[in-house]
Amino acid sequence: MSRNLGYTVLVLAVAVSQATGQSPAPRKVNVDDINRLRDVSDPQISPDGAWVAYTVSVPDTAEDKSNRDIWMVSWQGNRSVRLTSSKAGEHTPRWSPDGRYLAFLSSRDDAHEVDQVWLLDRTGGEAERLTSMPGGILDYVWSPDSKRLALIASDPDPDSAATKSDSGQKATPKPIVLDRFQFKEDETGYLAGRRDHLYLFDLAGRKAQIVTPGEYNEQSPAWSPDGQSLAFVSKRRRDFDRTSNWDLYVVDARGGSSLRQLTTFEGPDMDPDWGGRAPAWSPDGKYLAYIQGGPLKLIYYGGQKLAVVPAAGGPARVLTSNLDRNALSPVWSADGSSIRFLLEEDRVTHVAAVPSAGGSIQRLTRGKSSVSDLAMGPQGRMVVRSAHHRCRPSSSRWRATRFVSCRGRTRVGSAACA
Numbered sequence: 001m002s003r004n005l006g007y008t009v010l011v012l013a014v015a016v017s018q019a020t021g022q023s024p025a026p027r028k029v030n031v032d033d034i035n036r037l038r039d040v041s042d043p044q045i046s047p048d049g050a051w052v053a054y055t056v057s058v059p060d061t062a063e064d065k066s067n068r069d070i071w072m073v074s075w076q077g078n079r080s081v082r083l084t085s086s087k088a089g090e091h092t093p094r095w096s097p098d099g100r101y102l103a104f105l106s107s108r109d110d111a112h113e114v115d116q117v118w119l120l121d122r123t124g125g126e127a128e129r130l131t132s133m134p135g136g137i138l139d140y141v142w143s144p145d146s147k148r149l150a151l152i153a154s155d156p157d158p159d160s161a162a163t164k165s166d167s168g169q170k171a172t173p174k175p176i177v178l179d180r181f182q183f184k185e186d187e188t189g190y191l192a193g194r195r196d197h198l199y200l201f202d203l204a205g206r207k208a209q210i211v212t213p214g215e216y217n218e219q220s221p222a223w224s225p226d227g228q229s230l231a232f233v234s235k236r237r238r239d240f241d242r243t244s245n246w247d248l249y250v251v252d253a254r255g256g257s258s259l260r261q262l263t264t265f266e267g268p269d270m271d272p273d274w275g276g277r278a279p280a281w282s283p284d285g286k287y288l289a290y291i292q293g294g295p296l297k298l299i300y301y302g303g304q305k306l307a308v309v310p311a312a313g314g315p316a317r318v319l320t321s322n323l324d325r326n327a328l329s330p331v332w333s334a335d336g337s338s339i340r341f342l343l344e345e346d347r348v349t350h351v352a353a354v355p356s357a358g359g360s361i362q363r364l365t366r367g368k369s370s371v372s373d374l375a376m377g378p379q380g381r382m383v384v385r386s387a388h389h390r391c392r393p394s395s396s397r398w399r400a401t402r403f404v405s406c407r408g409r410t411r412v413g414s415a416a417c418a
Contacts, residue, residue, distance in 0.1 A: 035059045039066075043385055045377030046095050046102075050075055052375075052383050053083075053093035053102055070104050075381070083120060084127065090118070092139075098146040103130070105137055112136065112157070117149065117201075131201060133208065138196055139219065141278070143227050143253070149201040150221040150230050150253075151208065155194040182241035198232055200253060209255045216240065218249075220270060220278035224311070225285045228253055231311075233270045233279065236261075244268045244299075248279055248290055250311060262309050263316060267302065268293035274304055276329030276374075282336045282356070286311055289330040289339050289356075292318060306330055306341050306354065319354050323361060331376050332356070340364070340382070342371055351384060 039057040046053070053072040060067045068089040073080045084090040088108035095102055100122055105115040109129065114136025118127045131137060135154030142149060176190050184190050198212040198221055211230070212218050217240075222231045230253050233246050247269050248262040263269040270279050270290040279290040287308045294302010306327040309316040319339070320327050326344040333340065336356060343352040343363070349371045351364040365371065365384070373385035 043375050043383045044093050047099040049378040049381050055091045096142050096146040141221050151199040153199050154196050219272045222278040231279045246271050267295050280330045329374050
């Protein structure tokens with residue numbers, strides 16, 4: 001999804017000169033302008049629909065990194081509240097379904113300098129650290145009853161930053177040993193033999209239980225509506241480094257359960273690099289919506305299709321087989337009659353919908369916009385992250401990335417919401 005992020009940065013860069021009440025004389029964009037950019041991402045609607053939590057990223061030129069904080073904005077857009085401000089940074093906000101907590105990930109106060117889950121109680125008080133997984137948390141999702149979390153946690157790094165010499169300084173890193181086919185990854189760096197596993201975490205007992213031990217990696221967990229099962233994606237086959245053939249699996253939400261493989265397509269199913277989010281359960285828990293990639297031999301050019309598969313097992317159905325465009329980030333309507341998703345067009349990305357039983361595709365947003373995040377809330381509310389521009393005969397103005405709220409057929413700002 002780096003293409004959308006790059007487009008967003010371009011939009012923000014040009015928007016800097018439009019921030020004041022009176023437009024200054026045109027000038028070239030310089031490095032200082034880039035360093036003042038604020039990137040927003042990952043919008044999440046509160047269970048009552050009153051607030052949207054999101055992440056704001058700010059460049060830190062002194063540390064040569066991006067510092068992230070959690071903010072929230074009221075649904076009407078008239079109130080914004082900054083919730084975190086630590087130097088370590090915070091991201092991935094997630095509301096508990098009962099509305100009491102807002103969780104997030106942060107490496108603050110962690111000896112291993114890895115992300116852990118933190119809780120903000122909406123009734124007041126400081127953020128509380130919830131997990132202490134030595135390898136860190138990559139992803140998490142609340143159970144429907146708000147009593148448990150499904151975690152994707154990494155194996156501990158034996159050469160972590162917590163290892164110090166006798167003088168108290170960080171010890172010299174050990175030599176990197178390459179013993180796997182895919183030894184390096186963008187944004188991650190060199191890969192070792194560590195794995196990312198699915199865990200269950202009980203909030204009352206503050207205890208984690210592994211669900212998927214072994215030699216494979218799991219990603220993108222999703223709870224069933226009744227809280228009895230978890231879906232996730234994995235490449236559970238020999239030499240998984242040599243293939244992009246991801247598949248969907250389901251497991252009971254308890255330790256020691258057997259896995260059920262749902263997809264067998266010879267290609268990527270809900271590839272974490274392309275799907276945009278976790279597989280989506282239908283409201284009745286009978287189906288999972290996901291993104292099916294193309295044949296492996298076509299690599300990036302296979303096309304991403306929206307598909308559904310029975311949670312109990314059975315053949316998958318592709319809902320966008322006649323669409324020569326990429327589909328991403330599926331989410332069900334409240335009544336299960338349709339599925340909304342992101343639809344890549346010519347240099348833009350729109351929100352679209354298709355009946356869950358199959359049928360015509362409807363574009364829900366229009367214009368020169370690029371939507372890169374999509375979240376659904378109560379009463380049919382939807383929030384997206386959208387970067388777009390509008391052109392006038394006498395001038396061109398670019399609008400910075402913003403959240404566009406849509407409900408029913410309401411037109412909000414200059415966004416066209418169907």
